[in-house]
Amino acid sequence: METEFETITLQNLTKFVTDCFVAAAVPKNHSEIMAASLIESDLMGRNGQGLFMLEECVTDVLSGLIDTRAVPKIDKESSATAWVDGKNALGPVVANFCIKLAIQKAKRVGASIVVAKHSNPFGAASRYTKLALDEGLIGWACSNTSPYMVPNRAKYASIGTNPISVGAPGIFGDYFLLDMSTSVASPNRIALKGFSSEYLPLGYAINPSGLAETDSYIAAKYKNFLPLGSEEIHSNYKGTGLSLMMDILCGILGGSYYGTEVGIVGTDCVKRKANISHCFIIVDPKYFASGFEMRMTELMVHLRNLEPLDPDNCVRVPGDMTKDIGNKVKEWGGIRYPKFVIESMNKVAKFLRVKCVELIPKPTTIVLTPSEELAQRLEMEEKSRSMQKEEDASVSQDVPMDDEVSDKISLYSVYELDEDPSDWMLK
Known part of the structure; x- marks a missing residue:
């Protein structure tokens, strides 16, 4: 449903993710690389590697097991x-x-x-x-x-x-x-299904007993894919x-x-x-x-x-989905995220004392009570009747017509006028 998603511009998203890693003591240039990695993953439809992973990435950084300042050689x-x-x-x-x-x-x-x-x-x-x-x-x-x-x-x-x-x-x-x-399916894709409370088809994972596991949350927990x-x-x-x-x-x-x-x-x-x-x-x-x-x-x-x-489903080749997502992002003005991803991002922001990501405001809709809706409908019907009365009154008035013009109109039928429209087009 539309209400389950929020849209964030690429500019705001890039700044937010970069700020999060900087706040976690990651150098600015490395923070920008991390932001590009997560955001571009979402842009290519690899949501399991996108902003859904922000909380885990920050946890890995804060664990001390990764040297965030190291440079490959x-x-x-x-x-x-x-x-x-x-x-x-x-x-x-x-x-x-x-x-x-x-x-x-x-x-x-x-x-x-x-x-x-x-x-x-x-x-x-x-x-x-x-x-x-x-x-x-x-x-x-x-x-x-x-x-x-x-x-x-x-x-x-x-x-x-x-x-x-x-x-x-x-x-x-x-x-x-x-x-x-x-x-x-990738582990992160199954973890996403777990957040959405989706069940897995048979054949994705097994539980510790070696039996098929269809609960995506349990499958993501035990990781026997x-x-x-x-x-x-x-x-x-x-x-x-x-x-x-x-x-x-x-x-x-x-x-x-x-x-x-x-x-x-x-x-x-x-x-x-x-x-x-x-x-x-x-x-x-x-x-x-x-x-x-x-x-x-x-x-x-x-x-x-x-x-x-x-x-209803045309044949696709790998990469077509990425192009479609790019067109959608242009249409939306940013990337759409489900609420649980937004909540995870805000959780990280609160922990790191970073300003929460700025969302694109949704158009405000006015919700009327049943009595207000009825009153509005009656008012519109009354206006419609008044306009109809005025129109009928103007049509009923006798408008004098020149006899010569009247004769000319009667000489031509609609079909004759439609036969060769080129005459008035050329003029």
């Missing part, structure tokens, strides 16, 4: 590769450093891979592939995460829901932009394999934690440094067959024009 590099030490800095700070470095190297030699160690959760993976898209490059971003996913045939979680994002540019601003976790495919009969070994693939490219290749070793910062479970790894792969299509963008758009247009199974 390169430990080893070649013309096309780099191994980065994140120094336990904020995840988006490390990821920003790495993706810019990867883009720079790919432009110079055609392709690059940058792996970071000693980092923290970096937010929406698509935020970094979108930066590559803006440069006309193919981007890949992935990360390992806390062990919240149950591998194929296992009873409890022991690997991450490790996200993957791949982006490829088309022509005229079109693009392909995939962002997915290797689980049926199932891999893509859900059950072995539906190929959940594929989701398990994708998760392990991300761990190979991130934790194992980067010499950081992987699998059950990855820490869980700022929760009541295991309070230790996360030591998360990220991997960024960038390819410049100009170093390969010409016309890449044209062929990419040709493929996407073909898919969008396929006959849909449901006439």
Whole structure:
């Protein structure tokens, strides 16, 4: 319902989030990166990584387990590769450093891979592939995460829901932009459902007894999420394999934690440094067959024009939702948030002694009592009758008409006048 949402301008939102992190003793430049990460996640439809996570991010910062002033550094590099030490800095700070470095190297030699160690959760993976898209490059971003996913045939979680994002540019601003976790649904997406008291379909999560869990709140609490495919009969070994693939490219290749070793910062479970790894792969299509963008758009247009199974739901490609959200934000004048997210933001503001975020005022509506509504309706009916009487009186008056004009009018029918309107148009 409309009343369940509030709208905030991007300018007010950016200032508010930046102020919150500054108040939590995060340097101004790092606070701005954190604000961009959270807000852009919402702009791309990755609400589980957006402002919904502000309270948890601030909790992680205040836990003392993250070095908010740390600056990533390169430990080893070649013309096309780099191994980065994140120094336990904020995840988006490390990821920003790495993706810019990867883009720079790919432009110079055609392709690059940058792996970071000693980092923290970096937010929406698509935020970094979108930066590559803006440069006309193919981007890949992935990360390992806390062990919240149950591998194929296992009873409890022991690997991450490790996200993957791949982006490829088309022509005229079109693009392909995939962002997915290797689980049926990301943990934060399920946590959002928990706040909304939504029930989960079968196959999203299991409880500690190994049985299907449909209560989103309980599922978010125990964090035993199932891999893509859900059950072995539906190929959940594929989701398990994708998760392990991300761990190979991130934790194992980067010499950081992987699998059950990855820490869980700022929760009541295991309070230790996360030591998360990220991997960024960038390819410049100009170093390969010409016309890449044209062929990419040709493929996407073909898919969008396929006959849909449901006439009310056209075929989409990854990235289309991001474009739709951008149009909606322009229409609304800002981003819309449910009340529970606004309340969480205000809770953070109160704790940090920051001014609460400023909302776009809603149009005021006057609610009338039944008697006032009846009186207003009767008054309008009376005015309508008075106007009708005046009109009838003016029509009933005899208006003299010149005989010559009267004869001319009678000579022509409506059909004759409509036959050739070009005569008066040309005049």
